[in-house]
Amino acid sequence: MADTLQFNLVSPERSLASMQVTEVQIPGSDGDMTAMADHAPTITTLRPGVLKVSGPEGASEYVVTGGFAEIGDGGISVLAENAVAKADMDQATLKGMIDAATDTFAKAQEAKSDGVDAAAKTLADTVAIGDALGISVN
The missing domain is CATH 1.20.5 (Single alpha-helices involved in coiled-coils or other helix-helix interfaces)
Structure with missing residues (x-):
């Protein structure tokens, strides 16, 4: 089984996701990136786009506009100015x-x-x- 890490997605209104994941595809303002376990610590700003999450429980997608993502030893935290589940x-x-x-x-x-x-x-x-x-x- 692939290594997992903690993923949290929050917007000013609410917490949208908190789960174990294997990878997160981030729409970064300097280019899209995929973060996985053992990724180098990074902070990036977000551009409007679709953030994709894959993990043991399946895949999820969220539309985000603005904010930033922090990738570190504790996992991946995305603080979005606005975030909506793609299904919504x-x-x-x-x-x-x-x-x-x-x-x-x-x-x-x-x-x-x-x-x-x-x-x-x-x-x-x-x-x-x-x-x-x-x-x-x-």
């Missing part, structure tokens, strides 16, 4: 995420801040979630 994603939830990203982008443009490019990337990644899940907000 619907058109209205995705539209809310896209509206929030659109608002952030518009504010960055209006302020002519250095964050315009990052806000544009976040918006594009959020829209891509819908494409990946087959959900349209048109």
